[in-house]
Amino acid sequence: MLNTLNNGGWLWYVLMLWVLPWKGVALWKAAKRSDQWWFIALLVLNTLAILEILYIFIWSKRPLKAPVKELKAEA
Numbered sequence: 001m002l003n004t005l006n007n008g009g010w011l012w013y014v015l016m017l018w019v020l021p022w023k024g025v026a027l028w029k030a031a032k033r034s035d036q037w038w039f040i041a042l043l044v045l046n047t048l049a050i051l052e053i054l055y056i057f058i059w060s061k062r063p064l065k066a067p068v069k070e071l072k073a074e075a
Contacts, residue, residue, distance in 0.1 A: 019049045026052035029060045 023042065030039040038059065042052060 015048065019046070019052075022049035022052040022056070026055045026060075029056060033060060033064065035060075 026042050027039060030042055038055060042055060045051060
């Protein structure tokens with residue numbers, strides 16, 4: 001392990017510590033908002049937290065669509 005850290009392996013640990021919290025929060029927000037396509041994109045794509053940060057601060061702030069009211073059929 002020491003040899004890996006000396007060869008730049010420490011960079012992977014720093015990147016993981018940076019990306020994992022952002023990815024976790026973004027996935028949580030996407031699941032909470034039922035944004036299925038965003039959830040899949042955030043889960044699959046690795047953009048070093050850029051997409052996750054944009055989702056958290058821009059796209060998750062948009063208002064939710066109002067649910068469609070069901071019309072009651074009069075019998």
